[in-house]
Amino acid sequence: MIVGIDISKKWFDAAWQVDGQGRHQRFEYTDEDIGQLLAQTPEAAHYVMEATGTYHARLALRLHESGRRVSVVNPLVIKRFSQMQLSRVKSDRADAELIRRYGEQQPLSPWAPATDEVLELQQAHGWLNDLIGERTRLLNRREAHAHHAKPNAFVISQMAAQLQQLDGQIKTCERHLEVMVKKSFTELFERLLTIPSIGAKTAIELIIVTDGFRRFEDVKALCAYIGVSPTTFRSGSSVNGKGGIAKLGQGRMRQLLYLCSWTAKTCNPACRALYARLKALGKPPKVINVAIAHKLLRQAFAVATTNAPFSTEYA
Known part of the structure; x- marks a missing residue:
């Protein structure tokens, strides 16, 4: 039933x-x-x-x-x-x-509750995202206010005070998340940091959104969840649309991986080779960076699921 x-x-x-x-x-x-x-x-x-x-x-x-x-x-x-x-x-x-x-x-997948540690991480992570979103809105309001003919000094000071408060809260929340991740996922966190261009913020985000990589059995499902899977829009002879990525998943995670791609194309051997190949094909820089972000996510999945640090031999 x-x-x-x-x-x-x-x-x-x-x-x-x-x-x-x-x-x-x-x-x-x-x-x-x-x-x-x-x-x-x-x-x-x-x-x-x-x-x-x-x-x-x-x-x-x-x-x-x-x-x-x-x-x-x-x-x-x-x-x-x-x-x-x-x-x-x-x-x-x-x-x-x-x-x-x-x-x-339809086929159904069984649901099981997360551990107390993961639940605490998810709630703190959600609060961090709210703080970042509020800071972005405040920065946009400040920029719009600056275009007034005579910007109000009182409003400017109030915005500056609120921005300072948000920056402090964001740093405190990020430190709290890092402490919790290092406590609950010590080895996984250290292995992710062995991937060239993956820093602490990206490693922490990966661990939280994937529940320590226990949520996914294969890398394709992970890529679809994050939203870096390539898409195709073609049908018959008349429909030949522009492809892209399926942005149905974690926007902040995509943003962090995209930022990592800028350094990965120089310090990560596999990503450097991918960059050279796609550039030789004439691909736009944004397309190349998205492809590198996809490669980094696959490397992270491999490091997490094989319980081994990053190796250029298998990258």
């Missing part, structure tokens, strides 16, 4: 079938109502839900701790499934039923 669950902040809707008859019920997002869901559905049921920020985490963990099978699906996958079904209704009840039908028709 598949139980489709659509989660909101204060409640969740569940849809399942009993003897071919559809069942639907709304539960308050409380421990008591989660217990009611467990009581009304059999132990062999498979619960499917979307990854809705942090709202799905408590329900998924409670179901997992109760010995139930749980799958957490990317919301974009459910959206595309809805479009494929030509769905015209959008409601909590309809979404729960849609997720149930998806679970019946």
